[in-house]
Amino acid sequence: MKSPYDGVAIVGAYNTVQAKQLPNWTESGLVLDAIRGALGDAGLTPADVDGVNVSTWVSQLSSRTVCQWFGGRPSWTGTSHPGIESVLEAAAAIQSGQAHTVVIATAQCGEYTERESTVSWTRPENEFVECWGLYTAAEFALMAQRHMHIYGTPREAFSEVAAAIRSNGALNPDAVFYGRECSPAEVENSRMVADPFRLLDCCITSEGGAAMVLTSTERAKDLDVKPIYVLGGGLDRQGMSYVTAPVWEKYGWVGRRAAEMTFEQCGLSTRDVDFAEFYDPFSFEIIRQLEAFGFCKEGEGADFVLEGRIRIDGDLPVATNGGILSYSHAGVVQLLQKPLNAVLQLQGRLAPEITLHQPKVALATNGGSGALFCDVMALGSEPV
Amino acid sequence: MSDSTPATGRPQTPLPQPTELSKPYWEACREGRLTVQRCKSCDGYVFIPQPCCGTCLSEDLEWVKSSGKGTLYSFTTVYRPQQPTFEVPYTVIVVELEEGYYMLSNLIGVEPDEIKIGTPLEVFFEERSEEISLPFFRVRAE
Numbered sequence: 001m002k003s004p005y006d007g008v009a010i011v012g013a014y015n016t017v018q019a020k021q022l023p024n025w026t027e028s029g030l031v032l033d034a035i036r037g038a039l040g041d042a043g044l045t046p047a048d049v050d051g052v053n054v055s056t057w058v059s060q061l062s063s064r065t066v067c068q069w070f071g072g073r074p075s076w077t078g079t080s081h082p083g084i085e086s087v088l089e090a091a092a093a094i095q096s097g098q099a100h101t102v103v104i105a106t107a108q109c110g111e112y113t114e115r116e117s118t119v120s121w122t123r124p125e126n127e128f129v130e131c132w133g134l135y136t137a138a139e140f141a142l143m144a145q146r147h148m149h150i151y152g153t154p155r156e157a158f159s160e161v162a163a164a165i166r167s168n169g170a171l172n173p174d175a176v177f178y179g180r181e182c183s184p185a186e187v188e189n190s191r192m193v194a195d196p197f198r199l200l201d202c203c204i205t206s207e208g209g210a211a212m213v214l215t216s217t218e219r220a221k222d223l224d225v226k227p228i229y230v231l232g233g234g235l236d237r238q239g240m241s242y243v244t245a246p247v248w249e250k251y252g253w254v255g256r257r258a259a260e261m262t263f264e265q266c267g268l269s270t271r272d273v274d275f276a277e278f279y280d281p282f283s284f285e286i287i288r289q290l291e292a293f294g295f296c297k298e299g300e301g302a303d304f305v306l307e308g309r310i311r312i313d314g315d316l317p318v319a320t321n322g323g324i325l326s327y328s329h330a331g332v333v334q335l336l337q338k339p340l341n342a343v344l345q346l347q348g349r350l351a352p353e354i355t356l357h358q359p360k361v362a363l364a365t366n367g368g369s370g371a372l373f374c375d376v377m378a379l380g381s382e383p384v
Numbered sequence: 385m386s387d388s389t390p391a392t393g394r395p396q397t398p399l400p401q402p403t404e405l406s407k408p409y410w411e412a413c414r415e416g417r418l419t420v421q422r423c424k425s426c427d428g429y430v431f432i433p434q435p436c437c438g439t440c441l442s443e444d445l446e447w448v449k450s451s452g453k454g455t456l457y458s459f460t461t462v463y464r465p466q467q468p469t470f471e472v473p474y475t476v477i478v479v480e481l482e483e484g485y486y487m488l489s490n491l492i493g494v495e496p497d498e499i500k501i502g503t504p505l506e507v508f509f510e511e512r513s514e515e516i517s518l519p520f521f522r523v524r525a526e
Contacts, residue, residue: 116467116468117465117466117467117468118464118465118466118467123466123467127400127401127402127403127406128400128406128432128487128488129488130398130400130466131397131398131399131400131518132476132488132489132490133397133462133465133466133467133470133474133476133490134466134476134488135466137462137464138460138462138466138476141460141476142458142459142460142476142478143458145458145459145460145501146457146458146478146501149458149501191463191464192461192463193462193463193464194460194461194462194463194464194476195459195460195461195462195463195496196460197460199464243432244431244432244486245457245478245486245487245488246458246478247457247458247478247486248458
């Protein structure tokens with residue numbers, strides 16, 4: 001069975017510096033740094049690029065502006081938001097011959113200065129949401145609370161998830177929380193944010209940029225890189241994020257359709273997945289995704305994680321770079337960094353302590369239950 | 385509590401900005417009525433307000449009175465506020481209304497460790513501006 005994206009390879013993956021704040025950087029500067037880094041990584045030059053997808057949240061940088069940076073040469077511009085959707089879009093453009101070499105980039109900085117409030121991208125302005133004091137943590141907490149009610153999910157499982165992922169970040173010199181080890185007890189003892197989430201259950205906020213380069217497998221053969229293959233992927237959107245009540249029975253398994261599509265496209269199953277770069281905004285979301293995608297039965301995600309299986313030495317390491325709980329969470333940039341980190345891990349380019357032994361298949365996700373969308377893609381060190 | 389003191393103690397929190405679509409909803413709230421859209425073609429309830437029915441896409445929707453009675457579907461007690469004008473802790477809830485639709489609100493008058501999913505609730509309104517009265521929920525005696 002061939003992947004629908006057969007013939008497409010990821011040949012460049014680059015993260016800029018990530019930090020809680022980058023006061024000396026602009027989003028444009030970060031995007032350029034990321035693009036140069038990813039092209040250099042692939043051994044390509046700006047003249048090789050004929051497709052571009054760049055967007056930023058704060059300064060609203062557009063793909064066509066960035067084409068101008070390239071001297072107006074690229075002919076194809078992507079319109080998808082950064083992340084899995086933009087990678088799938090670029091792969092489809094290459095496969096259909098609309099573009100040969102596509103660079104995807106994004107960056108975010110300079111926005112979060114007023115720390116009395118939660119960061120603005122977490123605050124819904126909607127008239128049926130904002131007045132009740134919701135923000136992202138509360139949205140996801142409403143899902144977690146319902147899951148605990150239905151399945152009796154113990155809080156200690158949340159602490160294990162957060163500790164497991166934060167422990168990966170502690171070993172990653174590129175992580176914002178590098179060196180900050182974390183035990184389940186520390187998570188359990190951190191202050192309450194939005195019940196049942198404590199501070200260390202919640203992702204961090206930071207700034208940074210990232211870029212990825214895709215080309216045909218034909219061209220990849222001439223490059224001095226280990227190409228990574230797009231095996232499959234799909235979207236699962238359930239309307240607008242953060243405007244309506246997050247009702248578990250309606251939206252709790254969001255992403256399942258995308259995972260089923262992904263596995264169907266490449267003929268693989270959960271048993272074939274070596275590690276998972278799951279969206280980790282809050283500890284609970286990992287438990288939910290394990291259940292939604294079929295890594296365990298509904299309601300058994302807590303047992304799965306409490307057996308140590310998502311730890312870096314477990315059979316399904318999750319968020320191997322430390323995820324957005326510890327590595328970096330620069331707004332929309334993390335959406336691209338999920339598949340991007342799968343690439344780095346598959347290429348064996350992370351720090352030795354968090355490098356897995358010759359992994360072949362990765363699953364990456366964007367979005368989760370509180371956001372009412374969850375996209376999924378599979379990447380491999382070999383084509384299927 | 386006295387009539388002049390908001391039950392939530394936080395009158396400076398952000399208020400809804402009604403749209404063309406939601407204006408009837410907020411006008412009814414101001415008059416102390418909870419309303420919801422209902423599809424005349426298939427009888428389904430629609431919330432939050434939409435231009436059409438999510439089941440049959442009919443635009444033939446009418447605003448009808450909701451009983452304002454429901455049960456607590458899920459909750460989170462928030463200790464780190466969205467903005468400093470929110471007084472913590474406050475409890476965000478999802479209510480399942482008798483009509484079968486869901487809405488977000490705040491639960492008032494229950495200690496955080498006494499909140500239980502499934503508790504019967506009823507709506508009450510609190511005036512926040514000339515234009516806006518917010519629908520909060522409290523425990524309903526069965």
